Amino acid sequence: MPPSCQLLPGSLSAARVAFSINQIMQRGFSSSSALYRNPLMPRKGGDLGKHEPRYIIPQDAKIPEYPYGLNLHYHQSNKGLYGGQKIEFGNNVSNKTKTKTRRFWKPNVHSKGLYSLALKKRINLRVTTKVLRIIDKEGGIDNYLLKPSEARIKELGVLGWSFRWTLLQKPVVIERLRAEAVALGIPQEEIDQRWPEPTRPVAERDAAEQAVLDAVERAGLDEGQNVDKKIIAEDARAEYISALQAAKRYLSRNIVDSLEDGIKAAFVRQRIRQQNTNRFAKQARECDLLDPEAQAAVRESKRAARQARFDNVGGQSGYLAMQKNSYAQAIMDAENAMHNESLPEEDRLFYQSAIAKARRAIENRSPKAYVQATLDASGIQPQLNAQKASNEDAWGHIVDKPANTNP
Incomplete structure (x- = not known):
């Protein structure tokens, strides 16, 4: 007790x-x-990794030497973004006796988490309030680190220089720099020399190739068929995952009544989805080249245009109902495309192939089974070689073939 x-x-x-x-x-x-x-x-955001700089900057990378070297008088500024600030010394002066007393002023330093669009991570580091104001003015930490100015490079410090090099290795930053160089009129040869096209790392290529080889091995293919079957397996897996994600998105918005209808709509709208993806990527690249005020104006105009579309059809619910009717009509037209003589031959073949893909995806509800069914349904070797040479998609051979009447 x-x-x-x-x-x-x-x-x-x-x-x-x-x-x-x-x-x-x-x-x-x-x-x-x-x-x-x-x-x-898992926490919201899906990223459970470390966010300190030592985990984000590659440790084994050969980063160029910082031209201004380490700060030997204020060592902690080498581990954060201090903007060239340091401890300042001065005097306190008495009003009556004018007596001077030595004192010092330290920079106003805080530990902050700043999100990088290129790295797709929130970076936790020590940063001064002066640098925070500059980052807000520049429109993000990426723009702050990538500004092509000698004064900016001088105030970055060792850590900022390493972050700048890490950003310059990302494909999205390379594409942005190439677009800016084209807008400035730099010759294409010099652009390719200074900013070469980004390539996948060797480890990533090896993992992708190993996944394709595993799919070929599961299919039990001959050694001479590996090249064409690898191409089909890789395209099949990517196309199935993209269509399934689109189908789930349609179902969550109540645009379709079932997941099967969503899969059909995804394959039927495959060309439209690809065109929209390319258009949005182009608009995003063009918007990145603008200043922050112009970017805000572009976003506001897009928001106003979207609201105008909603108002014309009776609000967001009316817009979703209109989309639902158009998707259902597109599925019906694709299923009856072979009997519609008014359609061009190319469109009829595309719709027939899309419906065949959708049926195969509904029957095989996993990427592994779908790749296996696609490989089993593939035609003879010369046909696949001719199809790949004509730059058709890997699914054109899945359409229903007429029965072989040869004895």
Whole structure:
């Protein structure tokens, strides 16, 4: 018995102990959100990695030497973005006796998490309030680090220089620099020399090639068929995953009634989805070249145009209903495309191939089974070689073939 309860009557002290134990047990096994959280549940954002600079900057990379070297007088500025600030020394002067007393001023440093669009990570580092104001003015930490100015490079420090080099290795930054060089009128030969096209790392290429080889091995193919089957397997897997994601997106927005209809709509709208992806990527690249005020104006115009579309059809619910009707009509037209003589031959073949892909995807609900079914349905070797040479998609051979009437 604890000392605080020794002077109490036996029944009273026992009741208090029993009440405290009962209260602890209730709180320990409570399932309310305020007291319990699943420790295995991933955090929002999906990125569970470390966000300190030593985990984001490659440790084995050969980063060029910083032209201004380490700061030997203020060592902690080498581990953050200090903007060239350092400890300043001066005097406190008395108003009456004019007595001077030595003092110093330290930079106003904070630990902040700044999100990088190129790295797709939130970077935790020490940064001064002066640099934070400049980052807000520039429109993000990426623009702050990538500004082509000698004064900016001088104030970056060793850590900022390493971050700048890390950003310059990303494909999205390379494409941005190439677009800016084209806008400035730099010759294409010099652009290709200074900013070569980004390539996949060797480890990533090896992993992709190994995945394709595993799919070929599961299919039990001959050694001479590996080249064409690898191409088909890789395209099949990518196309199936893209169509399934689009189908789930349609179903979540109530544009289709079932996942099967969503898969059909995804394959039928494959060309439209690809065109929209290319158009959005082009608009994003063009918007990145503008200043922050122009970017805000572009976003506001897009928002106004979207709201105008909603108002013309009776709001967002009316717009979704219109989309649902158009998707259902597109599926019906694709299923009856072979009997529609008014359609061009190319469109009829595309719709027939899209419906065949959708049926195969509905029957095989996993990438592995879908790749296997596609490889099993592939035609003879010369046909695949001719098809790949004509730059057709890897699914054109899946259409229903007429029965062989040769004896």
